Amino acid sequence: xxxxxxxxxxxxxxxxxxxxxxxxxxxxxxxxxxxxxxxxxxxxxxxxxxxxxxxxxxxxxxxxxxxxxxxxxxxxxxxxxxxxxxxxxxxxxxxxxxxxxxxxxxxxxxxxxxxxxxxxxxxxxxxxxxxxxxxxxxxxxxxxxxxxxxxxxxxxxxxxxxxxxxxxxxxxxxxxxxxxxxxxxxxxxxxxxxxxxxxxxxxxxxxxxxxxxxxxxxxxxxxxxxxxxxxxxxxxxxxxxxxxxxxxxxxxxxxxxxxxxxxxxxxxxxxxxxxxxxxxxxxxxxxxxxxxxxxxxxxxxxxxxxxxxxxxxxxxxxxxxxxxxxxxxxxxxxxxxxxxxxxxxxxxxxxxxx
Amino acid sequence: xxxxxxxxxxxxxxxxxxxxxxxxxxxxxxxxxxxxxxxxxxxxxxxxxxxxxxxxxxxxxxxxxxxxxxxxxxxxxxxxxxxxxxxxxxxxxxxxxxxxxxxxxxxxxxxxxxxxxxxxxxxxxxxxxxxxxxxxxxxxxxxxxxxxxxxxxxxxxxxxxxxxxxxxxxxxxxxxxxxxxxxxxxxxxxxxxxxxxxxxxxxxxxxxxxxxxxxxxxxxxxxxxxxxxxxxxxxxxxxxxxxxxxxxxxxxxxxxxxxxxxxxxxxxxxxxxxxxxxxxxxxxxxxxxxx
Amino acid sequence: xxxxxxxxxxxxxxxxxxxxxxxxxxxxxxxxxxxxxxxxxxxxxxxxxxxxxxxxxxxxxxxxxxxxxxxxxxxxxxxxxxxxxxxxxxxxxxxxxxxxxxxxxxxxxxxxxxxxxxxxxxxxxxxxxxxxxxxxxxxxxxxxxxxxxxxxxxxxxxxxxxxxxxxxxxxxxxxxxxxxxxxxxxxxxxxxxxxxxxxxxxxxxxxxxxxxxxxxxxxxxxxxxxxxxxxxxxxxxxxxxxxxxxxxxxxxxxxxxxxxxxxxx
Ligand SMILES: Nc1ncnc2c1ncn2[C@@H]1O[C@H](COP(=O)(O)OP(=O)(O)O)[C@@H](O)[C@H]1O
Ligand SMILES: [Mg+2]
Numbered sequence: 001x002x003x004x005x006x007x008x009x010x011x012x013x014x015x016x017x018x019x020x021x022x023x024x025x026x027x028x029x030x031x032x033x034x035x036x037x038x039x040x041x042x043x044x045x046x047x048x049x050x051x052x053x054x055x056x057x058x059x060x061x062x063x064x065x066x067x068x069x070x071x072x073x074x075x076x077x078x079x080x081x082x083x084x085x086x087x088x089x090x091x092x093x094x095x096x097x098x099x100x101x102x103x104x105x106x107x108x109x110x111x112x113x114x115x116x117x118x119x120x121x122x123x124x125x126x127x128x129x130x131x132x133x134x135x136x137x138x139x140x141x142x143x144x145x146x147x148x149x150x151x152x153x154x155x156x157x158x159x160x161x162x163x164x165x166x167x168x169x170x171x172x173x174x175x176x177x178x179x180x181x182x183x184x185x186x187x188x189x190x191x192x193x194x195x196x197x198x199x200x201x202x203x204x205x206x207x208x209x210x211x212x213x214x215x216x217x218x219x220x221x222x223x224x225x226x227x228x229x230x231x232x233x234x235x236x237x238x239x240x241x242x243x244x245x246x247x248x249x250x251x252x253x254x255x256x257x258x259x260x261x262x263x264x265x266x267x268x269x270x271x272x273x274x275x276x277x278x279x280x281x282x283x284x285x286x287x288x289x290x291x292x293x294x295x296x297x298x299x300x301x302x303x304x305x306x307x308x309x310x311x312x313x314x315x316x317x318x319x320x321x322x323x324x325x326x327x328x329x330x331x332x333x334x335x336x337x338x339x340x341x342x343x344x345x346x347x348x349x350x351x352x353x354x
Numbered sequence: 355x356x357x358x359x360x361x362x363x364x365x366x367x368x369x370x371x372x373x374x375x376x377x378x379x380x381x382x383x384x385x386x387x388x389x390x391x392x393x394x395x396x397x398x399x400x401x402x403x404x405x406x407x408x409x410x411x412x413x414x415x416x417x418x419x420x421x422x423x424x425x426x427x428x429x430x431x432x433x434x435x436x437x438x439x440x441x442x443x444x445x446x447x448x449x450x451x452x453x454x455x456x457x458x459x460x461x462x463x464x465x466x467x468x469x470x471x472x473x474x475x476x477x478x479x480x481x482x483x484x485x486x487x488x489x490x491x492x493x494x495x496x497x498x499x500x501x502x503x504x505x506x507x508x509x510x511x512x513x514x515x516x517x518x519x520x521x522x523x524x525x526x527x528x529x530x531x532x533x534x535x536x537x538x539x540x541x542x543x544x545x546x547x548x549x550x551x552x553x554x555x556x557x558x559x560x561x562x563x564x565x566x567x568x569x570x571x572x573x574x575x576x577x578x579x580x581x582x583x584x585x586x587x588x589x590x591x592x593x594x595x596x597x598x599x600x601x602x603x604x605x606x607x608x609x610x611x612x613x614x615x616x617x618x619x620x621x622x623x624x625x626x627x628x629x630x631x632x633x634x635x636x637x638x639x640x641x642x643x644x645x
Numbered sequence: 646x647x648x649x650x651x652x653x654x655x656x657x658x659x660x661x662x663x664x665x666x667x668x669x670x671x672x673x674x675x676x677x678x679x680x681x682x683x684x685x686x687x688x689x690x691x692x693x694x695x696x697x698x699x700x701x702x703x704x705x706x707x708x709x710x711x712x713x714x715x716x717x718x719x720x721x722x723x724x725x726x727x728x729x730x731x732x733x734x735x736x737x738x739x740x741x742x743x744x745x746x747x748x749x750x751x752x753x754x755x756x757x758x759x760x761x762x763x764x765x766x767x768x769x770x771x772x773x774x775x776x777x778x779x780x781x782x783x784x785x786x787x788x789x790x791x792x793x794x795x796x797x798x799x800x801x802x803x804x805x806x807x808x809x810x811x812x813x814x815x816x817x818x819x820x821x822x823x824x825x826x827x828x829x830x831x832x833x834x835x836x837x838x839x840x841x842x843x844x845x846x847x848x849x850x851x852x853x854x855x856x857x858x859x860x861x862x863x864x865x866x867x868x869x870x871x872x873x874x875x876x877x878x879x880x881x882x883x884x885x886x887x888x889x890x891x892x893x894x895x896x897x898x899x900x901x902x903x904x905x906x907x908x909x910x
Pocket of ligand 2: 039042044159
């Protein structure tokens with residue numbers, strides 16, 4: 001069995017359902033991200049694992065032990081909060097030593113482990129400073145050291161990088177990942193930033209409205225989203241409503257407002273209403289009439305490494321992304337054909353509530 | 355925070371506030387209720403002082419006697435005058451402070467707020483020394499030959515208003531100051547960049563936004579003046595009695611506690627009535643601004 | 646930031662003069678060598694400061710006020726801390742009502758509190774006792790203490806406490822090692838404001854102070870209603886000096902405006 005196991009974890013605040021039937025297994029040493037828009041229940045899930053929020057229903061196991069009823073102070077988890085949550089009246093050293101002190105670890109060993117952990121986050125020279133004398137990024141690393149020094153069973157990170165500037169955030173992503181690899185600490189990262197989740201995690205667990213929408217490796221989740229929500233949350237998508245007309249040899253013909261899309265499919269029966277979606281970077285321009293559909297460029301935005309086009313077509317607007325190869329590209333107002341391979345078309349179920 | 359059994363965590367906030375709650379019920383509610391009851395008792399010196407029972411005698415006396423009418427009216431007028439002067443002087447002063455460089459600002463703040471930490475008895479003494487008939491103002495003016503006989507300030511409404519404005523204006527400045535702190539500094543610049551003159555910016559942009567501060571400051575000043583005791587007692591004496599000094603005299607002078615209690619109850623009711631209706635008014639008027 | 650006009654600066658100067666004049670006058674008069682109120686035109690004399698020390702009346706009252714302020718501020722703060730924790734951390738039935746109740750002494754004129762406490766203390770036989778005085782003062786200063794303590798707890802980042810718990814600290818250790826040190830500045834500010842409010846209170850104390858337990862402001866008030874002499878001026882001047890020192894310390898650590906904003910209703 002896996003190392004950390006959430007079983008039907010549910011939290012209601014009065015009538016409001018914050019987390020609903022979350023089942024998740026995490027392997028030892030794995031780095032997994034809880035990804036989802038703000039308010040979808042990520043923090044609540046993490047707080048239940050940490051023991052600060054009582055689940056309405058469900059169980060939490062670590063190493064096959066049921067810890068659902070255990071006090072937070074007995075769970076031996078390391079937690080890093082978005083606000084750092086440092087003890088401002090203590091030095092960096094005392095902040096990091098706090099957890100060891102609570103475990104009655106002797107002075108000498110405590111000293112050694114504090115120094116060791118501080119050097120892991122490159123802060124060994126700052127031990128005698130106070131948190132307010134450190135920059136945001138440094139404070140975050142203190143928070144990380146404080147959580148890691150107790151050798152936690154699981155490291156829980158709640159949007160740890162979102163208060164940092166973009167550049168420092170990228171550096172910290174890399175550093176955090178490499179520290180985690182080195183120590184092999186099982187880690188759960190909560191974030192609403194899909195690129196952060198994809199860059200750092202072994203697997204991502206996409207959450208929506210309190211439920212897990214999909215749990216997969218980043219590349220797989222991106223390429224094969226399970227539903228419309230995941231497809232749109234992990235990057236952009238051109239999505240159209242259509243109906244499966246026929247299926248042969250695992251390839252379906254889907255009609256969307258009169259245009260036929262071919263797509264790999266062995267799930268949906270003819271007659272089902274579905275969503276078809278193609279990612280913007282999977283579409284190429286060609287001569288009008290030579291592609292799957294024609295359109296005209298309505299806007300063109302230059303982003304340095306790439307171009308983003310909006311293309312008006314008979315069935316709606318397409319977004320197309322092209323690498324900047326240095327050559328001139330089509331201008332606004334031009335007619336173009338849009339072409340894509342059937343391997344890049346995803347067929348997704350209709351949201352039943354919509 | 356952590357997991358406790360449900361009953362314990364439900365009871366916990368009540369347990370935490372229990373000491374204060376007990377104290378309040380024992381030493382605050384009970385005395386107030388006692389005073390309320392006392393105000394319905396009667397006082398008869400020939401029959402041995404305070405007689406328990408229920409009678410509206412004290413209230414009818416206070417509400418019908420023109421002597422008491424005069425005192426209540428004087429207290430009311432005094433409160434209005436002090437409030438008006440505090441608004442007229444305190445609001446511009448707060449705005450001037452707001453526009454100062456931070457060094458000067460903190461020095462001036464100390465001078466204005468510092469007196470709040472000094473007992474009102476001491477501050478009133480200062481005014482008594484200044485405005486007494488052979489006080490420093492009169493002596494100086496006479497020595498300079500500017501006046502022939504002392505200006506009467508001691509035991510006059512004018513003297514009382516001056517001293518009470520001095521005692522209470524820090525609250526006004528503080529209240530407006532707090533409102534100004536919330537003002538977005540860019541708003542004023544934005545107003546000017548749109549072509550408004552300084553005066554227009556002040557009137558159309560700043561004033562409406564600090565109005566809640568002015569109003570709550572006025573309320574504090576009004577309520578504190580209406581129940582002020584030490585200053586009116588020292589500077590007004592028996593000649594300029596206000597509600598608070600009258601209640602004091604009934605209690606510690608004539609020993610008519612029931613009558614004093616009735617006056618106190620009326621003062622309390624008036625105070626609560628004014629505060630709550632004023633707050634309602636402010637809330638209604640500024641409901642949008644606070645949302 | 647906009648510049649003040651010259652007119653505004655004149656206004657400011659006059660305003661400050663108005664604010665400081667009575668205090669400055671007291672401090673000047675206190676140094677007179679004459680037997681009546683007058684400016685020290687013929688040199689500064691410490692005669693009337695020495696006279697204070699010969700007046701046990703005032704000295705006793707001063708000590709009583711100090712102890713009273715100490716005791717009532719300490720009691721007020723120590724019941725305000727748990728109450729503030731309840732308000733800041735829990736949603737419970739009656740929360741708003743209890744909070745309003747705790748702040749309600751602000752709405753009651755001190756004269757009304759004075760007469761009520763007088764009847765009450767007489768009834769239970771505590772009139773003239775130090776403890777009686779202490780309890781009445783606690784009621785008067787509780788709202789101020791509560792506000793400052795509450796605002797420091799509400800402003801606290803609760804996740805620091807969660808972090809401590811997750812690192813293995815029990816509830817009590819979290820409170821002692823994390824919560825308390827973090828709210829200490831607010832608690833200390835509340836204590837100081839409470840102390841000063843108690844030390845300065847006169848209107849209510851006039852009623853509950855007995856001849857043997859009279860606070861300094863009450864004794865001074867009684868003295869002033871009989872006679873205004875250089876002795877009372879030198880005593881007042883001494884209080885002003887002490888207050889100035891306290892004020893400078895307070896301003897240094899907290900900013901006077903932050904502490905005193907709590908003093909309004
Ligand atoms: N203590 C609470 N009481 C009521 N509702 C809550 C509480 N905590 C969180 N919620 C609600 O639960 C939902 C999920 O919150 P959260 O887990 O913090 O979301 P996320 O971390 O994904 O942004 C939100 O709509 C939030 O308003
Ligand atoms: Mg969150």
